[in-house]
Amino acid sequence: MKNMAMKELDNEIIKERSKSIRTKGRQSQPIQCEADSVAGCVSQRACVYCGARVVLNPITDAVHLVHGPIGCASYTWDIRGSLSSGSDLYRYSFSTDLREEDIIFGGEKKLARCIDELVERYHPGLLLVYATCIVGVIGDDLGAVCKAASLRHKIDIIPVESAGFSGNKSDGYRAACDVLLRMIASEEAVPKKDNCLNYLGDFNLAGEAWIIKSYLNEIGIHVNVAITGDSTYDTLLEAPSASLNIVQCAGSMGYMGKRMEQIYGMPCMNISFLGLEDTMDSLRRISSFFDNYFISSRAEALIKREYELYAPVVESCRARLQDKKAAIFVGGGFKAISLIKQFRELGMEVVMVGTQTGREEEYDTIHQMVTDGTVVLDDANPSELETFMLEQGADLLVGGVKERPLAFKLGIAFIDHNHERKHPLSGFIGAANFAQEVYATVCSPVWRYLNLDGI
Amino acid sequence: MLDCTPKEITKRSGGLINPAKTCQPLGAMYASLGIHGCLPHSHGSQGCSAYHRAHLTRHFREPVMASTSSFTEGASVFGGASNLKTAINNVFTIYNPDVMAVHTTCLSETIGDDVATIVKTAEVPEGKVIIHANTPSYQGSHVSGFSNMTRAMVHYLAEADEENKKSQINIIPGFVNPGDMREIKRLADLMGLSSIMFPDTSGVMDAPLTGHFDMYPRGGTTVKQLRDTGNSSLTLALGSYASADAAHLLEKKCRVPALVLRTPIGVKATDEFIMAMRQHSIKEVPYELELERGQLVDIMTDVHYHFHGKKVAIFGDPDIVIALTEFMLSLGMKPIHALTGTPDSTIGGPQGSFEREVKGMLEQADLQGQVKAGADLFTLHQWIKNEPVDLLIGTTYGKYIARAEDVPLVRVGFPILDRAVHSYLPIAGYKGAMRLLEMIDNALLERIERDCTDEDLELVM
Structure with missing residues (x-):
């Protein structure tokens, strides 16, 4: 059953909005993003x-x-x-x-x-x-x-x-990075520490930065400071003494990494600890940067142990989630890209991808990754999310606080990949948690009671 | 853990630590959602709308729809008139609400946008309505925002277009949950009265799961009903802070007599609400209500010794805290700390005198207590450190104090961000009082059982 707002939307997607929505395989021009929201829209964006x-x-x-x-x-x-x-x-x-x-x-x-x-x-x-x-x-x-x-x-x-x-929110990320850069700036040269990196763009939600720190610690790499998860004023001032910046959330901290490269000559590496594949790949890339036999051999040992521990969990969920359809609506493009890969690990098809503030190059990557027919949209409003989730037959939405009740009203499962996550979703254990959370919501018995005749 | 509050109270000269209020626009948005087919519109930066929607969603666990003028640098320099005009056009074209309810923000108020004139001159599709309320974030609180938007409903829509007043009454429920609104309507029904409740978020913010998303759920006061409020013969405003202003305007504009009562939480305030309806309709109180009241009093007497002499701190919105204080006193408890973040009334602002009312009740009960309006939870925490309590009643934000001081917390009011179901079930009316009793009794007894030694654990309590 379609309500008024949806019918209007079908016929007359507000003209300015139509440039921000693309279906792979149907339109060839690039998506419009990084634009201001239209006045009068129910935007999901913040300030x-x-x-x-x-x-x-x-x-x-x-x-x-x-x-x-x-x-x-x-x-x-x-x-x-x-x-x-x-x-x-x-x-x-x-x-x-x-x-x-x-x-x-x-x-x-x-x-x-x-x-x-x-x-x-x-x-x-x-x-x-x-x-x-x-x-x-x-x-x-x-x-x-x-x-x-x-x-x-x-x-x-x-x-x-x-x-x-x-x-919009991205400008706020930048303002925050400028504050951090100003804070750590020092006139005296800071001595470099050995085998030491800064971990940018992890905010220690549910203790995620602690997991990554423990991995790196185990393989012989010291995490100088996570920016900004569980950081303190004093530890942040040490940031220039590392020899590498790794960046998890590129949307918020990519700029900081680039600026530190310019100012301190500190190389910057985009990594991702979301999903088994990305976690293994990231650990290998980090250890090869340090070019140290002990680090890489310990990394391989850690990967083997953790993979053997958690891959079976992911696999058991995969068996039940195979061919289910996922929709993604998150803050930044980089997270969306990681999630597409993670859903693949679970055998799920991604049918809709949207972000609040994704950038053009991220949308290019997303476009290349998804299959024909997948809808990609920037700064979507609730009516659009509803339309495309229903049209594409999504079984699950991953998003933030405002999207959760919308999905539930449609009888679609939901997972919070934002501030309200309750389990860590990073690293090997995080990939297992993610798989289990997806399984718990998609396969919950509550969906069976949606209709009277379903009993 | 979670304790950065020193015991020693030193003088403070402005600013808040751990607020017990939020800003006006949120209350305006909540009130607007109580109109059927209404899209609230936030005239300000898009962050405001995102925050209010997220906050309301966390409390109600429902989708909250609202549009925004999406201010940019340009709007803040040249004024937001063109944003609002574009927004009005887009809202009716895309979202097609019956009513668009515009509220202002600190930014649009400070740059001086004349929203009243923009609304008056806007092209509105036939049969559609725009209303607006001025809700600068630097005045009052979310409660005054609710009051101001409720007042705007009267200002824009109420009409006295019949010669004689109808027997129906208006009920303004105040900033309460949809579960309470349902219960208050049920009480009016039981009294055999035809009533118009406004705003009415039942059926909007507690809508059922149907498998499809209704941008405008079935609940809410209709525009027709809002117009008809001018023909009613009485307005019962429940809670002076959230409801009195609209009732007084309705009296002035349409000559509907206004009676301001306490929010009907607890036996006494519910009695007063029922008696006001009885007086109006000259009807007997039906047996069903006598039964409910009798059961409530029965429970109160059955377990009064669980409550007697227990010290309690209460915080939250002024109308709710006033009513809760009265109820706790009727149980023999000692509400020694009562605090609200909403400031006491100012000239031209919402009505109400939190400190006078609560202090008056404490004096009558021969109790000494700390009472403050416009205060924060840092202050409440310091009070509790200096004069400990057995129980804390308030919103989710009380959980830090509850943990730091190891005091049980009963969650009542807005917002509750960490529990569910609270928005569906009432604390208003006799049934609501029973529910509150159960919540408080369980909290007190569970604490005793948690702390007692094995030999002191009793089967019968």
Whole structure:
């Protein structure tokens, strides 16, 4: 049964949107992406602040102070699911709670007072001040307030240029990377450590960075710092001392890797620890970079052991998931690419791929990977997701918080590959968890009770 | 673990730590969803709409549809009028709602967009309606946002177009779950009254699984009903913060008498709601309701010794905390800390005096307690460190305090992000009070059994 909104969509996909939707094998021109959303659309996208906040939030011992009215702090209070092995300060929500009088007279004094109080109470090494939409509009000079406070307290107090309207989530990632680059910049040359790398773009959701650290540690590679999962101010300052950057989430941290290559001459390698195949491949590529017999032999031993442990789990799920159809709607293009491969490992066909902020080269890769008839779409709205999931007969959607109830309403299984994942999905154990989660949702008995006549 | 709150209370001069409120637009969006066939529209950056939708979705576990003006640099410099005009056109072309309910954000308010004029001059397809509410995030809280959007429904739609008032009544339920709205409607039905509830998110935010996605589920107050609220003979506004403003406007605009009551949580507030309806209709209270009330009081007496003298801290939205405080007092408990993030009323803002009402109740019960409006959970945590409690009642955000202080938490209010079913079942009315009793009793008893020694474990409690 189709409702009104869908019929309208079929006949009249809003003209500007049609360029952002492609079916492989039918249209030849490239997809339109990295464009602003259309006013009046039900966009699934977030803002610059959101992008900056999710990247920086896992710095566990920093004070994250949001300068604006209360909402932006409320909605980002401890939602990321990043785990900490030490400080819990990042799980507190700090806001200047701008009120009407601050909008009229400016919020600089209130901000300075808040900073003073927080520094006095918590003595952090780092205090980040996030700009929200109205900060610039009411004329607050965030840079000046932070600079003065920094001199006063002799700690790093850094403004994050994250006014919500000034772009989309990707611009927020970039703003966050600029903050990190500024923070780690030092006039003195940092001595290099042996067999040491930085792990970029893992936010330690459900403890994922810990898994990867333990792998690398076992094969003789030291993880200098994960950026930013379970990181601290002091460990981040060590970043320039590594000899390699590996990047998991290229959407948020690709820029940081490139900039560090330019500034520090540190090579940068895109890797992926999602799925058995990518995990093995990544471990081999990392160990060959270090060109050390002990590292590569230990890597092979680890791969053999872990593969033998977890491949059977994936295989047993594969037997039940064979030929089921998956739809993907995630934040960035790089994750979508990894997921396509992971669904292949499970014998599933990917029938729809969408992202909020994928880039052109990522869409090219996706286009090459998928089979004819697969729908690829950028910045999709719920009606489009519904239309294509039903049209393509998807059995499963992988997405984030806003997509979950939509899938369920359609009677389609769902897996969270975003902040609300409950099990680690990285590495060998993560691939097994992923397979089991996919199996648990696709093959759950609850779907049998959808209709009265199904009993 | 999870404890960065010092016991010692020092003076603070602005800013919040661990807020007990969020911003107005979220409340406006929730109220809009209580209109049938309505698409809420956020006039601001697209992040606002994404956050509100995600937050509401986490609480209700339902899809939340809303469009956005998608502000960019240009809009913030030159104003958002053209974005809104484009949005209005696109919304009716693509999503085809009966009503588009526009609310503003901090950004569009600060740059001074005249949304009222844009809405007035917009080309709207025949039979379609746009309403709007000003909801700057730097005033009030999500509760005032709810109130302002409810008021906008009256402002734009209510009409007194019949000579005589109908016997029907209006009920404004306040910022409560769809399960509570259903229960409140059921009570009005049992009293034999015809009623219009607005906004009414039952059937929208607790819609059944059907195998297809309805952008506009079956529930919600229709535009026809909203127009007809002007012909009703009484408005019952439940909760002064969330509901009084709209009721007073309706009185002024359409001469429908307004009666502001507490949110009907607990025996006393439910009694008052029932008596107000009885007075209006001059009808006897049906046996079914007498039965429910009698059962509730029976349970209260059966286990009152589980509750008596227990110290409790309550936080959340003002209307809910006021009603809960009254209920806890009626059980013999000691609500020694009561806190809301929503500020007390200001001139021109929503009505309500949280601190005066709660302090008044405590004084009557001869109790000393800490009571504060416009406060945060950092403050509540400090209060609890200095004067410990046996029980914490509030939203999911209380779980950090509950863990740090090892106090049981009963989840009530908005938002609840870590449990399910709460939005379907009521805490309002006599049945709702029974459910609350069970939740609180279980929490207290499970704690006793967890902590007691083997020899103290009793079969019968």
